[in-house]
Amino acid sequence: MKALMGQEYEALAKSYEEKRTQGLRINTLKIDVNSFLRINPFHLESVPWCPEGFYYEEGDRPGKHPYHEAGLYYIQEPSAMAVGTILDPKPGDRVLDLCAAPGGKSTHIAAMLQGKGLLVSNEIHPVRAKILSQNVERMGIRNCIVTNEEPQHLAQRFIAYFDKILVDAPCSGEGMFRKDPDACQEWSMENVAACAVRQIEILSFAAKMLRPQGQLVYSTCTFSPDENERVIEQFLREHKELSLVKVKAYEGFESGRVEWTAEGSQSLKKALRLWPHRLRGEGHFLAVLEKHDGELPKKNKGKVKSLDKNSMQDYFDFGKNYLQQVPEGTFIQFGENLYDLPELEVSLEQLRVLRPGWHLGTLKKNRFEPSHALALSLNASEARQIISLPAESKEMNAYLKGETIEANGMDGWNLVCVEGYSIGWGKLVKSILKNHYPKGLRW
Ligand SMILES: C[S@@+](CC[C@H](N)C(=O)[O-])C[C@H]1O[C@@H](n2cnc3c(N)ncnc32)[C@H](O)[C@@H]1O
Numbered sequence: 001m002k003a004l005m006g007q008e009y010e011a012l013a014k015s016y017e018e019k020r021t022q023g024l025r026i027n028t029l030k031i032d033v034n035s036f037l038r039i040n041p042f043h044l045e046s047v048p049w050c051p052e053g054f055y056y057e058e059g060d061r062p063g064k065h066p067y068h069e070a071g072l073y074y075i076q077e078p079s080a081m082a083v084g085t086i087l088d089p090k091p092g093d094r095v096l097d098l099c100a101a102p103g104g105k106s107t108h109i110a111a112m113l114q115g116k117g118l119l120v121s122n123e124i125h126p127v128r129a130k131i132l133s134q135n136v137e138r139m140g141i142r143n144c145i146v147t148n149e150e151p152q153h154l155a156q157r158f159i160a161y162f163d164k165i166l167v168d169a170p171c172s173g174e175g176m177f178r179k180d181p182d183a184c185q186e187w188s189m190e191n192v193a194a195c196a197v198r199q200i201e202i203l204s205f206a207a208k209m210l211r212p213q214g215q216l217v218y219s220t221c222t223f224s225p226d227e228n229e230r231v232i233e234q235f236l237r238e239h240k241e242l243s244l245v246k247v248k249a250y251e252g253f254e255s256g257r258v259e260w261t262a263e264g265s266q267s268l269k270k271a272l273r274l275w276p277h278r279l280r281g282e283g284h285f286l287a288v289l290e291k292h293d294g295e296l297p298k299k300n301k302g303k304v305k306s307l308d309k310n311s312m313q314d315y316f317d318f319g320k321n322y323l324q325q326v327p328e329g330t331f332i333q334f335g336e337n338l339y340d341l342p343e344l345e346v347s348l349e350q351l352r353v354l355r356p357g358w359h360l361g362t363l364k365k366n367r368f369e370p371s372h373a374l375a376l377s378l379n380a381s382e383a384r385q386i387i388s389l390p391a392e393s394k395e396m397n398a399y400l401k402g403e404t405i406e407a408n409g410m411d412g413w414n415l416v417c418v419e420g421y422s423i424g425w426g427k428l429v430k431s432i433l434k435n436h437y438p439k440g441l442r443w
Contacts, residue, residue, distance in 0.1 A: 236265070405433050
């Protein structure tokens with residue numbers, strides 16, 4: 001970096017002596033920004049390039065607050081928030097997040113979709129895919145399919161299918177050095193080179209899945225030109241059907257560096273660099289590519305047939321008793337689990353799918369048990385019976401620990417809320433609330 005950056009290197013090196021920046025992004029699927037700011041217990045300052053993004057202070061500990069468990073926000077590094085802003089998905093779009101775990105950008109995309117359209121969030125590593133799926137659940141997302149696949153498998157199925165694709169590529173992570181000392185230890189020139197090969201491969205599969213006129217955003221949290229400008233330059237040389245698009249830059253964003261490319265491609269000026277010494281964030285690289293040509297999407301294959309309503313009567317009974325409106329849709333059953341599928345038109349058969357859509361609950365023998373995902377995706381006004389607890393109360397703390405609490409209300413399923421925002425289920429019998437907060441999430 002010293003050889004590349006010349007005099008500017010000093011400023012970059014110095015930034016590593018400073019504390020890292022930390023941020024959270026308010027989840028507008030559950031709460032609007034102003035309402036959150038009214039109940040906000042932290043010290044927040046706006047992130048200029050993301051209206052829902054805020055810096056918080058070191059002592060705030062937002063990961064340890066009931067609002068976190070209620071999915072009111074996602075803890076996300078501030079420069080990473082630029083990716084959602086630049087991808088700019090619109091309600092109704094079909095979006096693929098190809099390298100999605102743990103889910104910072106996917107949950108941002110889902111919030112921008114506002115429940116309309118489709119998000120496919122994919123992660124290749126099984127353990128990370130599970131964490132992604134949990135975050136999709138916590139943020140109350142209804143229209144997301146979580147897969148655990150290799151990009152090449154998805155590319156065989158979703159040909160020219162998506163309006164927008166994000167490749168937030170696995171990289172050497174130079175932007176992680178302040179956060180994670182292990183990232184420094186793992187860094188090597190060999191790893192940079194290996195990452196670059198993998199990045200181009202992932203991009204090629206992504207390109208296949210993009211519809212003509214669709215946009216693909218490539219991002220990394222590293223600074224090496226080998227994984228940034230040069231990856232895009234080589235990829236575009238081999239994929240004439242795509243080209244770089246100029247996007248809005250915010251204060252402190254810098255253009256891609258043409259002088260760091262292998263062939264001097266001027267179009268790389270359209271890429272963006274976010275540096276830790278030029279703005280408050282750990283750093284990112286972004287490029288937006290548009291497809292002007294190519295295969296058209298295939299029509300209507302593999303439309304899923306909805307489950308017969310008679311076999312899910314217990315679900316409708318639950319809905320009638322406890323919800324203002326019973327969610328309708330395309331229902332499928334995986335084991336005991338009942339899901340509402342987003343509109344898809346592509347078969348998921350033989351793909352590794354962790355979450356085929358909105359998890360409503362489990363169909364047990366003669367009864368329906370609502371899922372945690374259903375609880376978190378509901379507004380208090382959508383449930384017939386709610387028990388709302390103050391954030392700082394001992395009852396809230398006891399609920400999150402999995403304890404039984406005393407509460408007033410109607411017997412049966414109650415949507416437990418923190419300050420009016422759903423956080424889980426409880427079943428009330430004579431003023432005693434049986435705890436249904438998932439065991440694996442308990443404090
Ligand atoms: C930078 S991280 C993604 C971060 C995520 N987008 C977020 O905002 O939370 C890159 C991800 O790519 C995954 N990955 C690694 N190799 C991959 C491959 N060959 N194809 C697709 N994804 C891969 C990693 O496991 C990792 O979770």
